[in-house]
Amino acid sequence: MEIKERILEKAEELFLRFGVRSITMDEIASQLGISKKTIYQSFADKEELVFMVFDNLFNHCSEDCVQDRARAENAIHELFLAIDMMEGFLKTMNPYILYDLEKYHPAVYKRFLSFKHGFLYQSIKDNVEWGIKEELYRTDINVEIVSRFRVGTAMLSLDAETFPHNKFSVLEVEIQLLLLYAYGLATPKGIKLIHKYNQQRENKNV
Numbered sequence: 001m002e003i004k005e006r007i008l009e010k011a012e013e014l015f016l017r018f019g020v021r022s023i024t025m026d027e028i029a030s031q032l033g034i035s036k037k038t039i040y041q042s043f044a045d046k047e048e049l050v051f052m053v054f055d056n057l058f059n060h061c062s063e064d065c066v067q068d069r070a071r072a073e074n075a076i077h078e079l080f081l082a083i084d085m086m087e088g089f090l091k092t093m094n095p096y097i098l099y100d101l102e103k104y105h106p107a108v109y110k111r112f113l114s115f116k117h118g119f120l121y122q123s124i125k126d127n128v129e130w131g132i133k134e135e136l137y138r139t140d141i142n143v144e145i146v147s148r149f150r151v152g153t154a155m156l157s158l159d160a161e162t163f164p165h166n167k168f169s170v171l172e173v174e175i176q177l178l179l180l181y182a183y184g185l186a187t188p189k190g191i192k193l194i195h196k197y198n199q200q201r202e203n204k205n206v
Contacts, residue, residue, distance in 0.1 A: 004042040006032060012053045016093050020050055020100040047105065054101070054108050058115040061085075065123050075131030076190055079182055080197040083175055090171040095158050116151060124150045128185070136190035146185065153177055 010032050014023045025046055029036040043049040064085050072078035101109040125147040131137035157163055157173035182194050 007039055007042055008053055011049055015053060019094040019096050021104055050105050051108050055111060062119050074134055075127050075136055076193040077197060078127055086174055095165045095170050098158050121147060121151045135187060137185040138187055150181055
């Protein structure tokens, strides 16, 4: 692995686990066993490193979503594949990370908003339209309102005022919100599939 890729990988691991603000370039260098000078040969400053880490992360999330759509059996199965993806991502994620980005790295936060309101919104809308076509989601829903609602609640688990981090697991909140969303959309046919896939998920995690 090239040194630049190693730096990006280690920085992503540390940022997601401990937050962006608390991790210095010295800490990244120490974790990798290299000098800080070596990092600055690949990145002009911490801002550039943070931007590249999260730009790569959003690109990988986009690729994963596209792959999930391709292998999903139906629209509801796609939702549960999204849960699988979230589990790996949120288990160790620092809940204050978006706060760090918004306050200290506005360009990176702007990139996050672009991903959220662009790619993520379109993916959700496509899923809703797919589910209606398959008769798994109700036909009386307003697709755009529902899609925007889901985008708006996608990171609600990170809101410490609504879900204090010492009382709630970020992952558990996200799963509960997604299930609530799915049940709100589903027809009786769709509800049977929610039960099926949720039981499979719970069995896998036993």
